[in-house]
Amino acid sequence: MSDINISNTDIVLDLYNNNFVEVTSKQYDKSTRTISALISEYGKVIQIPNGVTAQVRMKKPDGKGIIKDCTISNNKIVIVEDEQMLLFAGRHKVDVVLFTDTQRVSTLSFILVVESAAVSDEDVLSSNEYSALDKALKDCRDTVADINRRLEAGEFNGGPPGTRGSQWTQGTSITGTDTSPTVFNASGISDALVNDCYFNTATGNTYRCVSAGDASQAKWVYTGCLKSISNSSAITEEGQYSIDAVQANPSIEGTLANKQERINESLTQLNTNLALKQDASTAINTSNIGSQSVNYATSAGNAGTVGGYSIADIQTDAQSRADAKQEKLIMELYTASTDGNYAIVNKSGYTLISAHTVRDDSGYFVKGINKRNDGRYTLIIDGLTSSATMSFWLTWAKE
Missing domain, CATH: 2.60.40.3350 (Immunoglobulin-like)
Structure with a gap:
């Protein structure tokens, strides 16, 4: 019209x-x-x-x-x-x-x-x-209509696709705890990119790609373990396990370090009680019993021995038993040089119970302890990538 x-x-x-x-x-x-x-x-x-x-x-x-x-x-x-x-x-x-x-x-x-x-037009409303x-x-509506028209015409299909972001892959082909870049030909990953990640479903270990390529070219490094207490490749005897940082935290109820702290408190109380024992020089004996305000028999046998043991022998034996219990668990400040993200520590005749880094911040904490085949211990430090000299609080149990 x-x-x-x-x-x-x-x-x-x-x-x-x-x-x-x-x-x-x-x-x-x-x-x-x-x-x-x-x-x-x-x-x-x-x-x-x-x-x-x-x-x-x-x-x-x-x-x-x-x-x-x-x-x-x-x-x-x-x-x-x-x-x-x-x-x-x-x-x-x-x-x-x-x-x-x-x-x-x-x-x-x-x-x-x-x-x-x-005739009145009731359909027209005032506003x-x-x-x-x-x-x-109206200009906005016209612009939206124009954009929709151009979308339908394919004007905004865009350019070529960009590079994808990093992704996770899981399996059991990438193994070990080597922090040096390593090729795993059996990984089956054909398009790995730098910062791609891999999760080993059998061990809980995680890895990061540091060199892109297919399975024969891509290189991976070990980055950590997602299991709290897991079997370690460094453990060769049944019943041995690595301990993670949570179990080494004494402030968490029920952890190994928390139980060790309770043992230390019990030993401290035992030493306190031993200190309250009556010294032999002030004990009642046959020489001074006459000056005591007590009733006593006119004959009591040899008060210098009990069951064939002298009082001095009994005191010496009690002290040696207390000292032996106190030496069962010790804590020491230990300085070690790291190699990459780990350090090796050892104390002959003792088993390592826990390890903590000595720092004023939350970085570079001990996230795992592995017992090696030679009897020494490997401390795995979170976030450390270069060699350094570090101090640790180590708790040992006498074997």
């Missing part, structure tokens, strides 16, 4: 004199009537400067306002009368406002006379109309 010819009304609006201008329109018409307004100053038409913008403003009987952008053509302000301007029958005051970046001036008002329609905002929203 072709558009309806637009009806235009020419008027002159003055900035200072009231011309008593009236324009008559019909209720419910929509965008078929325009008003072309020349601007005058004391009755003399002026030339509208370049860069000036215009708006028409009107208040409807329902109290809601209209602000509409206008076009400027041939030195005239062109006002399109839309359905909101013509929604209510009656006489409505209208003015035109001209803007520059820093200035604003309004014409004196004219009257828009809206003749009522023969605040701000055409500048409506235009911006």
Whole structure:
């Protein structure tokens, strides 16, 4: 259907004199009537400067306002009368406002006379109309429609795919605890990238790729173990296990280090009790019993022995037993040189129970202890990648 010819009304609006201008329109018409307004100053038409913008403003009987952008053509302000301007029958005051970046001036008002329609159009609802905002929203909708059209046409299919990120693979082909870059031909991984990771489901060990390639080219290094207490390749006898950092933490109830701490407390209490024993020099004997406020027999045999043992022998034996228990568990400050992320420690005649690094921060903690075939112990240090000299608190149990 072709558009309806637009009806235009020419008027002159003055900035200072009231011309008593009236324009008559019909209720419910929509965008078929325009008003072309020349601007005058004391009755003399002026030339509208370049860069000036215009708006028409009107208040409807329902109290809601209209602000509409206008076009400027041939030195005239062109006002399109839309359905909101013509929604209510009656006489409505209208003015035109001209803007520059820093200035604003309004014409004196004219009257828009809206003749009522023969039949009320109940489907037309009144609303605040701000055409500048409506235009911006329409521009947004047009932009979205254009983007959707271009998407459907394949304009945004994008360029070639980029390099994938790192990924995890699991299996049992990558093994051991070697921190030197190693090729595992049986891994079956054809496209390993640097920082890819591997999890050995049998041992709980984890590995990181440091050199990309297929199974015959990619190189991997051991990074740690995800099992709290696991079989280690360094253990060759049944019943031996490596201990992780959690079990070596005495502050966690039920860990091996926590139980060892309780034993140490018991030994301390035992030593305290032994210190309270009566010394032989002050004990009651046959020489001083007469000065004691007690009843005693006139004959008590040999008070210097009990069951054939002298009191001095009994005291010496008790002290040696206490000393032996105290020496069963010892803690010492141990300094060792690391090789990569591990250090080797040993104490002849003792079994290593726990190990802690001596640091003021949370870095480089001992995350595992392996017992070696030669009887020494390997301390695995978290995050350490180069050789260094480190101090450790080691707890030993006498064998």
